[in-house]
Amino acid sequence: MARLSPRERVEMVVNHEEPDRVPVDFGGMNTSIYEMPEWWPNKTEYYGYKDLVNFLGLKDTPKPYLNSGNCVINVDDRILEKYGVDFQYLYMSMPKPKMHPDGTIETIYGLKVKPVGYYLEVYGSPLAGKITIKDIDDFNWPDPEDPVFSAKARDRVLKMKKSSDRVIVALASFAEQIFQNYAWIRGFSQMLLEMQRNPELFHYLTDALLTVEEGIMESFYSEVGEHIDFAYIAEDMGTQQSPFVSPKQYEEYWKPYHKRMIEHIKQFTDARIMWHCCGAVAPLIPHMIDLGVDILQVIQPLAKGMDAESLKKSFGDKLCFEGGVDVQRLLPKGKPEEIKAECKRVIRILGKSGGYVFAPAHNIQPDTPPQNVVAMLEAGIEFGKYPLGK
């Protein structure tokens, strides 16, 4: 088959057809590589983006910009070209964070985060403890009409479109999640308890949160909607063992809000939906399919029930998967040849009849040597050509 454009290639796999090769995602939200910010306190040894760049012998690479997960959002274009990356990510602008004297950083929704180990972690939920409906009403919610959310969004997406033909995934950063925001604003265990012990308060807060998010998403998507290919939802719903909530609880307490969120996004764009979800979430996949999700990112293979074979067998004709290359053990600890063999296996299983985007099962962690990252990227090119072998 003649070489296809990234848009044609991705469209085919989402439609469960085999294009010229398996599309690749790298350098995107949750498919990128760690780098420690220059200002980071208590610096420790790690492997990161800089090591990858040095390993590949690249000179004059652009200064890396990092997302909230300390992963690079502007991976050198020479890497993206060399390894056939088909995706690029458009991040919504966010209000400037406030720095506090105690070292915490206050971000949107009044969330306080601080550097712990290699990451920024939530250190203080603004609505923790005993609250009433009045506290929710009085909460200092972000203003959805804050011009920051739409700032230069149209210019940026047009520039992106002009400079590369890669598929554009748009992220309404921190507005594209309700489960996670509830957990951060209120506390994770508190959220799970509230859902079961105080459903009235639970629904009131979830509705209030989603209403604000809908306003923010409107500001963003009404600017960029016609130029993007995917709208991104970031909701982690599972542990290594199983979903956080039972499928029945999901259907009752969360699915209606995810449905509302997706319907809201679709008012402003014809883009497809990419849902990022870590963990053992196989029991929730039928609901995701029902909600009209097109790509499920990131397929964490060591999580229970998330191995390539069983996912492809159960849902392979209804959902496109992205990810599947283990970042918990294989990439940090494996040998390059083991990594290549595993990538080959995953590509052949998940890539059969389309329905797969090759990517790491999350961001490459700071204990992963650069030669292992390269082994993975090379495998994408080496084994991704259709027809796939057996």
Next chain:
Amino acid sequence: MVNLYQELQEAIVKIDRDKLESVKKKVLKTPSVDVDKLVESIRTGLEEVGLKFESGEYYLAELILIGTEVSEAVEKWKPLFEKKEVKEKVKKAVIGTVEGDIHDIGKNIVGMMLVSSGFEVIDLGNDVTADKFVKAVKENHPVVLGMSALLSTTRDNIKKAIDALKENELRDSVKIIIGGAAVDDDFAKAVDADGYAANAAETIPLVKELLGGF
């Protein structure tokens, strides 16, 4: 009387909040309640819940719900436990998530299970340095120290804490158990921990085994 303990166990296993609420009240109204039997019913009940979690019948939200409800019940029954404590010294457990790691849900559930099994739990929280673990062991003389690490990049801080305990000649004063997605049995052996539990449910039987019963 027999029914009260059975009822309690059943309420826990079925995660039946209404039933647990009625047992909670009944216990308080029963002057002759046997605290040992109460603790045994809770432990057996929670163990079964743990197995149901492991087999996929129960989910994390349900585990947190029953752990919280039982901890709250034990809190209400505290006067009964205190009467018993006069005769027997309560065993202490220190728990915490290691430095650089803030993942604490599994650790919190382990804490609830230990409380429900009659331990006094000193929870150091998350991002706990080796020094803090040493200080807590020195001050509290726990019989069990539980450390958790969820990140492959933080698990070596378990070793750091165990080495610090050795330097302070405290290692042999306590049974060390570890857990969390980043560790396994081999890692536990390599860092000289006494045991590894794959999940919260496995923790109580492991502690029981290490201590030769409660």
